[in-house]
Amino acid sequence: MNTDVQAQPQATPSSQPAHGSESAAKGPMSISLTPKAVVMAKQALAKRGTPTAALRLGVKGGGCSGFAYVIEFADTRRTKDVVFTFDGLDVVVDPKSLVLLNGSTLDYEIKLMQRGFKFVNPQEKAGCGCGESFGV
Numbered sequence: 001m002n003t004d005v006q007a008q009p010q011a012t013p014s015s016q017p018a019h020g021s022e023s024a025a026k027g028p029m030s031i032s033l034t035p036k037a038v039v040m041a042k043q044a045l046a047k048r049g050t051p052t053a054a055l056r057l058g059v060k061g062g063g064c065s066g067f068a069y070v071i072e073f074a075d076t077r078r079t080k081d082v083v084f085t086f087d088g089l090d091v092v093v094d095p096k097s098l099v100l101l102n103g104s105t106l107d108y109e110i111k112l113m114q115r116g117f118k119f120v121n122p123q124e125k126a127g128c129g130c131g132e133s134f135g136v
Contacts, residue, residue: 054090
């Protein structure tokens with residue numbers, strides 16, 4: 001049973017993917033968050049004292065496999081950000097990162113020795129042992 005929460009970008013001019021990226025992905029780009037990830041992100045924002053801020057997901061060059069995942073608080077939004085909303089939680093992604101995150105799910109895992117957010121990215125072809133970097 002799939003319990004992921006999927007959202008399409010809000011239909012505003014500032015939330016459109018970069019030119020050409022949507023057609024390359026054969027349809028609208030999307031990400032999803034598991035219910036646990038939504039709850040934990042909301043808790044982190046509330047603990048920070050900024051419950052109306054957004055969660056920023058992204059990708060940057062680096063890491064041992066070529067790219068590294070980025071999860072940050074977003075007090076402000078950038079002009080080209082794509083905005084997704086999950087049960088009242090706004091998640092923003094820049095268009096270039098969305099190309100590499102398209103179809104991904106953000107989960108929150110609790111294991112014996114660690115806990116935290118984890119990306120499940122169908123485009124990932126290689127990854128490192130720490131789970132924070134990947135290659136496509």
